[in-house]
Amino acid sequence: MFNKEFLKTLTVLYVEDDDSIRMSLSNVLTKIFSKVIICKDGDDGYKKFYEYTQEKNAKINLIISDINMPHKNGIEMVTDIRKLDQDIPIVFTTAHGESEYLMESIKLKIAYYALKPINTAELLDNISNFCMIEYNKTLVEEKSNQITQYIDIINTITSIFKVNTLGIIIEVNDLTCELLEYSKEELIGMHIDSLLQQETFDNALKLIENKDLIKIKLKLKSKSGIIFYMNTTLISQKSQYTQDITSFLYICIDQTEDEIEKQQTMQKVRKNIMQQKTKESNLLKITKDLENEIERIKASSISSKDSQLILNALAKEKQKVATLNTQILHYEEKIAKLSQQAVKIDENEKAKKIEEMRRLEEYANEKEKFQSKIIELQALVSKLEAKLKKKIVD
Incomplete structure (x- = not known):
């Protein structure tokens, strides 16, 4: 049909x-x-x-x-x-x-x-x-x-070389020659171990035993000594008649830039970890020093009763200073308000404004008294603090 x-x-x-x-x-x-x-x-x-x-x-x-x-x-x-x-x-x-x-x-x-x-x-x-x-x-x-x-595309992005069962290179593509700085004539007949760093052909044979392919990471060294990091697929090629392995195909993709970037990132991470450990060590030292200082103060000759009395006195004097400062601010507001009113004096309200000016002068005098008192209290606080420090040192 x-x-x-x-x-x-x-x-x-x-x-x-x-x-x-x-x-x-x-x-x-x-x-x-x-x-x-x-x-x-x-x-x-x-x-x-x-x-x-x-x-x-x-x-x-x-x-x-x-x-x-x-x-x-x-x-x-x-x-x-x-x-x-x-x-x-x-x-x-x-x-x-x-x-x-x-x-x-x-x-x-x-x-x-x-x-x-x-x-x-x-x-x-x-x-x-x-x-x-x-x-x-x-x-x-x-x-x-x-x-x-597809083969043409693969040849532009992958390094490919074939080796026999002894590890001798028998075929290479152009990119491999370009990357490793060898001619085809130089590479063909060379043992693959001459290009490998760390990994060897014998190790690869052990890994691929009883398998058709494996994925491994290789480091290849060029003629001038440049190291290339390769993600590699290793394929065993067999005879279609006997199924015996006749050769191995290395298909390598260059990952050098990624590998270097990864190594640099790891170096930064390690550096950050070391810096963090140093900071932690310094903090531990400071904490220990503070603990020692506290213990030293506790063991000093000054009694806890004297220390508490001094601290209470300091607190009271500081409270007085704060209160006086509040009163001064109040007087300053009054003075400013009265000053503004005094500018607008009318002839008919002259007597009344004279009285307000008198009160203004009294407020100013009170302010001066309070400021003098604050200076005295601050001096007293300074003396008490000095006395406390001296006793701690002694």
Whole structure:
């Protein structure tokens, strides 16, 4: 059974000089295929093929053509078309008496002969089969091209080298040579351990034993001594016949910048930890010194009763100073208010304002007295504090 969905994707060039046959088969073909280009003879067929594929740059997937036609027969038409396209599948529709064209058809790589009268179902089955084969070939080519592109991309971002079972390098890509500053000739034949730092080929063999691949971290050293940090996939390659390991493939991605940044970050972290520990040590020392000072004061000759009396006296005197300061602020506000009022004295209120001025003078005198008292109290507080400190020292 032919693949209807697949045939609907194809464009067909149909060439037939017999009007009735052309009309009959073209009605069937237009229902099956995506597009059918109908031609009346070989000359018309070639011109439309050229126009469609060369001038319009479009794709014709299949040619169905009669052989015996006027102006240009099927053999002549296909001979010209093969100069433009070597691979397009071609079906000849022919009568029994035209077998003399068989050898020429073989040379032209004709895909199928359909004998007249045409069995449409059989024709479509065969078309579906060989067109599918051509389609699969196209897919394989596309996939192959994609794989080639992927390999090219991989070669630009990864270092790849292959070693034999002894660790001798047998293949390298260009990026490996560029990174490690060696030519291919220098690297091929070199033992992989000559490039490795810390890790060895023997260690890798132990890790990959009974496995197809492993992921490891490598440090590679260039010719000039530069160290590169590599995230590496190590793949064992086996013989398809014996399944014995024949070689190993190293696929390395450069992580040097990330590794250096990570190391710098760790250094900063360690530095911060050390600084924090130093701060904690200093705080512990200060705390210890304070504890020792407290113990020394407790053990001094001054009695707890004397200390409490002095502290109480200091507290009382400081409270007095605070109270006097509050009163002074009150008087200053009064003086400021009265001063503002005195500026606006009216002749009719002169006597009243004189009395207020007298009160203003009294407030000013009181302020001076309080300020003198504060000075005395502050001096007393200073003496008491000095006395307390002296006793603590003694």
